[in-house]
Structures are given as structure tokens and as C-alpha cells.
Amino acid sequence: MRVGVEVGGTFTDLVAVDEGEIQICKVPSTPASPDIGALASLDQAGIMLAGVGDLVHGSTVATNALLERKGAKVAFVVTRGFRDILFLQRHDRRNIYDLRYKRPSPVVERADCYEVAERIDASGTVIAALDVEAAVAELAPKLRAGGYDSVAICLLSSYANAAHEEALRAALNAALPEMLVTASADVTREFREFERASTATLAAYVQPVIDSYLSRLDRELVARGFSSRFSIMQSNGGRIPARAMRRNAISALFSGPAAGVVGAIRQAERAGTGNVITFDMGGTSTDVCLVTDGKPGISPDTELDGLPVRTPVIDIATVGAGGGSLVWIDDGGMLRVGPRSAGAEPGPACYGKGGTKPTITDAHVLRGTIRPEAFLGGAMEIDRAAAERAFAPIAHALGLSIPEAASAALRLSVANIVRAIQLVSTEKGNDPRDYALVPYGGAGPLLAAEIADEMQLDRVIVPPNPGVLSAYGLIASDFSKISAITRRFVVDGDAPARIRATHAEMEAAARADFASFGLTDGLGFEFVADMRFVGQAFEVPVELSPATLAGLDAAKLEELFQQAHHRIFLHGGSKGQKIEVVGFRMTVSRPLESLPAFRERANAAETPKESPIVLADGNAVSAAVRAAASLTLDAPVAGPALIEGYSSTTYVPPGWQVWRDADDNLTMTRTAK
Amino acid sequence: MTVSPIDYAILSQAILAAAREMGAKLVRSAYSTILREARDGSAAILDRDGNTVAQAELIPMQLGTIGLVFQACAREYDLDAVGPDDFFVMNDAYSGGQHLQDVFFFHPIFAGDRRVGFAASVAHHLDIGGGSPGLSVHARDVHSEGIIIPPTKFSMARDWNGGPLERILRANVRAPLQTMGDFNAQIAANRIGAQRIGEMCARYGAETVEAVMAEFQAYTERRVRAAIAEAPDGTYTGEAVLDDDGLGRGPIRVRSTVTIAGDRIRVDYDGTDPQVATYLNAPLAGTISATMSCVKSVLTSPDIPFNAGLTRSVEVEVPKGSILNPHYPAPVRARMLSCYRAFNATMNALSQAVPEKVIANGFDCTTVACLSWLNDGAYSVYLEIFGGGYGASADEDGCDAIDSPMSNCANTPVEAVDQDYAFFRVEEYALTPDSFGHGTARGGTGFVKSYRILRDGATVALYGDRFTTAPQPLFGGAPGTTAACEIRRGDEVISLTSKDMKELRAGDLVTFRLGGGAGYGPVSGRSAERIAEDLRNGLLTRETAERVYPAQLVAAE
Known part of the structure; x- marks a missing residue:
């Protein structure tokens, strides 16, 4: 049996595959100690760990440690004269007209920064030798007194010659065996000192957190009988053994989105294409990624909480456009969607949890593409009247009917996502029309065909169980x-x-x-x-x-x-x-020895044959409603149609058709130009 | 024609995205450190008449007037006779431009046969000829500052790619690899903008795109006017001073009178001192940019797009012959310094109307450092732009050591400098403790950057300000701090003035000290926590804290 466990911000997802049998499970995450949620998902799914041959884990532990500033206490050591590079940063501002501009805060304070005398030039030649003994004699007492968990070293030009960093690290390791010491050249061997220093301090900041998290989890797993391969997902979409990750935590900062992209690639390959644009729409944001010949774009750097991170990541563009994104009219009278979101509390107005502001999810309810009785398998009450009340002021301001206003909001949401796709496609010289769109996340398949229309893509591939695709991506990763x-x-x-x-x-x-x-x-x-x-x-x-x-x-x-x-x-x-x-x-x-198959989980709920929806032009029509797992293999269903699955609904607009293939992908193609 | 609200919402954002892409690609395909690392360039989409619709938000100083600069070209040529292969170039300070180093390129955007707009880019060029490499300290007229390109129509096929314009420019700049590469980056950025707008026209129709361009300007104007209307009516006056003219005459006073009446605002610089003999004069376009930046930053929300709708809402009056609107042929290279005082004077005036929205004066200078070296018949020119500490606001400390408000230049990484320049090395780059104005909220700290000279025959040139007059505080805070530049040669320390030039020797250490911003509110209002934090991090020394904040230190112990 192969098991993938993905710890997200709200839910922990599990996918288990065994001889074609599939198990899916979603449990609430436990942010204070995420391993509890991870173990709970194994319990709830009834997994016997002794029978698991491959366990792959992805988590937001490193990311959250940084975002919530709950990482290690780090000391920073740098070439003399440059103690302040983490604070000086690049001397520019992100928002040019903000008079109260604040820089992104580094993870160390100025009081925690130390200098050593040495200098190497761009060719790697030593200009001023490092006296290691003298440096450590001066540093060690201060570092000990400072009560640090870890030390990040960044010396100028170490990308060209790491000898000074390595000598200093070895000497500090010997003098302070209880502290973890990270040398910048071990994390990235590229020039630009601030970005490399930032990466090194972030690595030192999250490393002890990941190390203790993984060793705790490993102990628990072994205690429960697990004795097989245990791997961790990285930001580049590949896995490495858990014990290697304990030395290289910085490479896991973006593992969640990366796992989803891998899952999307695997399913698209089964549908016969390696050129896809992945589109993961959740509650607050949407991630898109361009994949060519089965390979996602890789970016050499990225940033988190405003701080540069120079490690290779899957090149993902994110926009603040999710199901919970707020729909509003600004003080110049323009319709806007996001980037603010209703979040989990109070959530969209239609959740009936006290939200009064209109969201994208409310817009779906109003145009009929989310059927209240089918939402999350009918498990959650949907208050359509509340959605109407929330949209009334928008409709009034624009001089539109309520369903028209809802359609306008959805079109704008589509436009926002299209711009994110343009960032990874046209702006990098790739023509998106050569690609198929692969939507996932709870809200992705609802908008995918309309995004494809806007970008003139001919094909959409909805993978099975789009709500837990990331957990599948874990076990399908190389x-x-x-x-x-x-x-x-x-x-x-x-x-x-x-x-x-x-x-x-x-x-x-x-x-x-x-x-x-x-x-x-x-x-x-x-x-x-x-x-x-x-x-x-x-x-x-x-x-x-x-x-x-x-x-x-x-x-x-x-x-x-x-x-x-x-x-x-x-x-x-x-x-x-x-x-x-x-x-x-x-x-x-x-590559993996063999790829696990991924099947749609059966959705037992009875579904009616027809349901009313409102089209973009304001006309109401009747849409066919089908359960995803009940579709006849390779038999097309013409839009308008709603294909309902356990974790999400696929909307097939007029002019499109959909069919299920042998690997449980739903493929949508255009029937009219 | 009228556009549906949804088409408008979609297309206006798409035009903005096109401008941003132009800006990003301008920087990413550039060659000089001033453009590729410091990002001293900007890009915009203009409508068919040359009004600014959307801009890449890079450098406020250049953004204020791209449309005005275009109008200089429109006055010379019939726009209806512009063909797809034509383009405009200009850098002339006395025909609506800024300083000569900012060269503007405008390429028309066509949808079929119809001209729907212009793609515009501007970049600060490393060297554009003139008396000395990069920076001509001794210029006494604009001709000494570089080659002048009046607003002129050229043809891509005829004049570029080995054509006459390219050949003449190449012959007149000292670092042709970088400068010609940067011109090509500007042209490429414009081509991208034209392509993106062309795609929108193909999809939605040129008429719709043009209507959206018009409505987007009206939208900004509505939002700006609504913001102005919220400020109390009245007439407010503020002043700011420059140290001197670089020849020892000073201080030079800039005076701003701001009148707010309903949704209208008028800024008048009557009472400002006359133009000077040196390069501190600001061409009118610069003064207008500074005024727009100030009004936009203080009164309006940051998410209001900067376009012609803003410039239409703000009336600016500048006496001819003053330092903010000089007569030809006064030199203008360092116009940014006078523009900052216009920014400060207008901010100080607005502080009386909207005290909660302004900040105290920051260091607010563009200090330009230029190191150059002639080796084997090729110039090596290094230019770096320094900011300083921001001014404090009512509740927040000013930002430490960052580029000043009307500019937004990144530093050049020390490791990039090491790779590109053999004749010097950066030895220190650090925050300066105790370098801010105290107050309830303190100003941002200043910083220091030092260069070790490795070869004989190099030259340092600089211009700056605030070597003698410190940033002014607000509402009982303390003034910010001043700047300095010095050369250490063995035991000798040679002090430079704020507008100076010196020959260097191998072994010299050239140090620039940039000042911090002024404080806001009385020092008695500062919290013990903030004082303790600055003490812990060494930004505030014990000695200074005991002198300035004795009450809080006693309370904390």
C-alpha cells in the first residue's frame, strides 16, 4: 500500500492506494502540532502501518513556522562591514507611494548579527584570510550567551569559494556542538549576497523546527509498526527521504502547491498530454503553473513573507482569487473581486455563519452552478437567500439583476485567474493555446471551462477527486x-x-x-x-x-x-x-518503480436529472446533472451540465461536452467555436 | 461608445498588467547597473492622443510626466501621420523633458490601420555624453551635460539597427555596450506593450479598448477628486531649503502654497528662489512630477492607478526663472534635489490640512555617487543612487535606510560590483546608530557605504544635499541628520562638499554617509518599548537615550 498525507492549513488530506483500491480521507488539521492531524488521518482511514510500503508526507510546517514567526532563534555571521545586509535589503520599496512603508522583517534581529574579518573576491581569490581560531574565540562565547538554536553564516563571494564558510562552520560545530550551523553556500551557490544571506537565515530558522517535527513523527510511525520507505515532498515537486529532509528543510517551503502540480501532471499524462496549465483554486487563492512535456517550469528563486528564498521551486503564480474572495465596488465605481477573502470564518454569506459580504461561492450558488442540496455531498446547509441579500447592493450599483451581477463577478474572477496564467505563459514566451487546462482544488472545476474559453484553450482535464489531488501527487512523485x-x-x-x-x-x-x-x-x-x-x-x-x-x-x-x-x-x-x-x-x-492508479471515489448521493442555471448573458437554462463516478466510459455529455463528485463539481457550459475516460479523468472539449 | 462595467473592469486591469510587464522586461533585459539593478526606468501605456493610461510603478519621478513629455512630441508632429514603423525619442529638458539622462521612447500601437495608443518607456542612462563620465559637476549650461535629443520622430527601419540615430548615439556615449543595450531594452519593452494592447484590440475591438482607456482616466480622476474633497478647504503654506548652489551660495528656499477648494487642489511655488548657475535647476516637468507624487502619496489611496486622471485633478503653478522652472540653458542634471524640496514644501503645507496623513521630512535626497576609471581606452563607470531615512508619521517610525520617496532605486549587490568593477571594492555598507530625528515616532536611520579604491587614476563625483541643513520635523519632533562624503588617504581625511569631484589614488577609502529622517511629535510621547528595542539592536546608543529620553529610561528601570 502507498499512502500520501498532505497537511494543509485547514485540512489534512490522505490518499491511500492499494492494488487499484483507493481510500480518501479529510480530517481537520491541528496547527499547534500537525503530526497529530497526520496520525489522525491514518487512524480514521484505518490504515495498518505495517502494511504500508511507501509513505510520503507533505506539510506546511516549515511555511507556518516562518509565517507565524515561530522558528528557531538564529544568529547571523557575516563578513566584516556587512552586519546590516539583512536590514538594508535592496534599498527599494514594494509600494512606491506608501509614506509609512515597512520593509519585510528578517527572521533575526540586528542584535543577533555578528561579523568576522575576511574577504574573498569574485574570482574566489582570498583577499583577506580568515583567522578561524581568532574568529571562533570571539564568537563562541557570544553565541553561547545568546542562547541560539542555530547559526547562519553568509560570507561574501562564498558562491565562488566556500572555503572560509566551511572552515568557520567546522570550527563552530566543534565549539558549539548543540547548535545547528548553516553555511550559505550549502543552501545556494549563487551570487547576490542579500538573497543568499536571506535564504541561509531562513534555512537556519526552519531547520530545527522541521528536524524535531520529523523525528517526532518518525518515532510515532515506527511505534505503530511502520518500517518502510518514508519520504518528504520538496518545493521542486520531487521527494527525498525524510532523513535527508532533516538536513535541508528550506527545500520544503512550497511543497504543498508542488504536490498538486505533480498529481495534475500524472493524470494529464494518462489522458495523453504533457502540456498542461494547472489551476488549483481553493478558498482564498488560486495557484497556476505551466507544464511543458510533463515538466513544470522551475524558478530559481521565490519569496515568502516578503523575504527572498533562493531555492528551486516549481514556478507557480498565485492570485488572491478563491471561492471565498470578496466581491466589491471600489470608491471609483469599479467592480472588484478579491484579494480580500471571507476566510473560513464567517465564510461566504451562503454558509449561513454570519457572513454578509458577497463572495465567489455565493455567485456560484446564485447562478446555479453550486446546487445547495449537493454541496459537499449535501453535508452542509446552503442559504441561497443570504447569498441574494449579499449580492443585492452590487446588482444595484451596476444596474444589473442579481444573477447578472453574480455572473459579472464570476467573469471578473476568471479574468483575474487568466492574468495569473499569462504570467507563467505568454509573459515567458509560451502560447497557452498549446496546453490543456487541469483544474483542481474545491473550486477549480467550476470555472475551468470559462477560463479555457477566455484563453482559447480547447481542452480541460479534470482529474478524479480534485479536492485531494495534492495528497495523490505525493505518492506519484519521483x-x-x-x-x-x-x-x-x-x-x-x-x-x-x-x-x-x-x-x-x-x-x-x-x-x-x-x-x-x-x-x-x-x-x-x-x-x-x-x-x-x-x-x-x-x-x-x-x-x-x-x-x-x-x-x-x-x-x-x-x-x-x-x-x-x-x-x-x-x-x-x-x-x-x-x-x-x-x-x-x-x-x-x-522515477518511481510504478505509478499508483487514481480512481474517482464513488459518490452515493442520488442526483436529479436537471437543474436550472443562469448563463453569462442572463438567460436561464436547464443543466443536466450527473454524478462523476456514474458517467458511462467515453460517452460524451453535452453542456450545460453539472458533474458532481465527492469533493467538487465540474461545470460544463453550453458549447462544451464532457466524458469520463478509463482513468477517471473528466475531459471537456469545445463542441462549438 | 459606452463599455459594459465588466468589460471595463477586465480590460482596465489587463492594460495595467501590460504596463507592468513592460516595466519588468525593461529591467530584466537591461545592461547597465543603473537600470538592471537600481531599476531606474519606467514604462507606460498612453492613449491615442498620448495621455497616460497605465504605468509600471517603478520610479515616481519619471511617472508623473510621461504624458507631458509626450505632448512635446505631439506639438512637433501630426500624430495622424505617424506610421507603425515610426517612433519618437526625446530627452530635452527645455522642450518638456526632465534631465538629459532620462531618455524617453514612444512607439505607436496600431490595431489594423488605426492608431490606438502609444507604448512609452524611459530609462536613466549611465552616461549620455557631456563634460565628464556619468556626472558633470562643473556644467554651467545644459549642453555640458550631454547630447540633447529634441522631440523627434524616427523610423525603426531607417534609423535604428545600424541606422543614423543609433550610430550617432553610440558615438556620443562613453559606455556604449551598456547604454545601447539599455536603449534596446526600452524598445523591446515598448514592443511588448504594443503587442499586448494589439491582442486586446483583436479580442475586444479597438473601439472598446480605446473607450476603456478613456474611462480608466476618468475613474482615477473621480477617485482623486473624492479624496481631495475629504481634505479641509483652505490655503496652506510650507517651505523647505537646499544647502547651497554648489558654489557656496545658500541656503536656497522653495516655497509652496497649497489651496484646497472642494475637489480642486492648486499648488503654487510663488516665492521660490531664482534659478542658479549650477545643475540644481529643475525643469518644469520635474517640478510637476514632484508635486503629483506628494499629492498622490498624502491624499489618495495607494491602489488608485497613476494616470492622466491624476494630473488633470491637480493644478501646478511655477514661476518662470525660479529654480523650479529655469530659463534655457541652465544646467539641470541634479534636478532631483530641488524637486525633493518642492515635495517637502508641499508636504509641509499639507501637514496643516491633514496632519494624520503626512510624514515629517525624510532625508529626501537623491545622492548620486559616481566612480569612474579610464583604462586602456575604455571607460568603466559606476553609478549608485543613495536614499536615506524616511520621515516619521504620527504613529510609525520612518523606514530605515531606503531610497527616497520620489525614486525607488535598488542597491547594486556587493557581489555584482565585485564581478563588474576591477578598480574599487565595497568595504562597508551599514546602518548608522543615532542618525535619526527623535520624537514620539522617530525618523528612519541613515547609513554608510565605503569604497576602497584599487587603481590610480580613478575619479569620484557626487551630488547631494543636506550636508548642512537637516530634515525638518513635525509637531515637536527633532530634526533628522545630515550627510557627508570623505576620502581617507593614509592618515589624511579629505572632506568633499555635497556637489564635488576629486581625483583618487589606489588605497583611498571613499565614504558616503547618508542622513536619517526627522521625528514626529514630542520625545516625551515615545514609548519605553520602542526605546528599549532600538537600544537592544544598537540603533540608539545608551548615551543618546539618556540624553534624549531620560524620563522613559527611569520609568523602565
């Missing part, structure tokens, strides 16, 4: 890890040989790393060079396959780069312009 290194040189006749040498070096390091996990066979490697025109500051990734590498010459390398640059910036630079390589990224992955 082992993988991404390493990056800054190596800067101009593209000339020697460049191909240097690139091949770097490739060999990085591949050997990745092999050694995976060997330490016990993974030696069937490894796959991907190699990307980050390149730019000499003088630019931002790099364009150029993928170099083994075949390309073998026959690579300078001209070919220049051509590959110019094509990539042109795709994003609409120009390829002028003739003869010098090009340089700045760094490399290597992804090593080990």
Missing part, C-alpha cells in the same frame, strides 16, 4: 533534487569543454548525493545553463541535453541562447554581441 552553481565565463571556443567538465562534475556530485539515499540505479539528469548577454543581470535558462552537450560548439551554444532570449524578450540581441554563461543547474531524478 525522487529528485536540484543543485545550482555560479560559474561565470564568456562563450568562446573553450566554453563547450568547460560546460562538459562542469556537467560531469555536477553529475558526479548528484550521483554521490543520491547514493547516500540508497538510490543508485535508473537516475535521470537534466542540465540547464543560465546565460545572458554580457552586461545583463538576469539570466535566461538554456537546456542542454546529453545529445546537445556531446556535439556542442560555441556557435550552437550562441544560437540556443539567442532563441531562448528571443522567446521572452522578443529580441535576440545584435550580431556579434558577446554572450556569457553565469551558472548551471542540475536536476537528478529517480
